[in-house]
Amino acid sequence: SAVISQKPSRDICQRGTSLTIQCQVDSQVTMMFWYRQQPGQSLTLIATANQGSEATYESGFVIDKFPISRPNLTFSTLTVSNMSPEDSSIYLCSVEWTGVGYTFGSGTRLTVV
């Protein structure tokens, strides 16, 4: 399975600002996934980041709010733009390997004040 480094681990941000979360994988992967986990809730897929093409967003999530970069097969970023308190959540990147399921990054705990 992969080792994923995600940063920052947490941040407190002012409303109206943006935060970029980085995710680095120790192996090349075709797809990387970005999830949101609100307090006490399940994991909701935001988008699938494909190298060399636009990210694929799930219903309820749009590129203007959550722009994603995928410059190579080991790295991706998720930006949370124009933040409001409702964006306070844990954001997790993940990759999936055949036969071993998802490996998650350590998560970014975002608080918007």
Place this chain on the structure above:
Amino acid sequence: GENVEQHPSTLSVQEGDSAVIKCTYSDSASNYFPWYKQELGKRPQLIIDIRSNVGEKKDQRIAVTLNKTAKHFSLHITETQPEDSAVYFCAASPNTGGFKTIFGAGTRLFVKA
């Protein structure tokens, strides 16, 4: 699209008793069913998975059963220990290797010593 329902939302058992968590899914194309354990403040971690060509899989005190006809699968933990206390998520996917995975809402398991 896929919808995964998970029950119960909370489960409290005495140490040494068994715990059972049940999930149903809607998409007949799903054929990979992982279970994740998330301890407080940590990332979800895969604990066991099952594929549609298998009816049951066991790993020490943990077992998973799958009824593909009825579209439900269950997690069984025997001889529960306090360290089993966590949130457990079931999930369903068409396959591993980069396909979107849908998570259940989660079950918060308390094991009382």
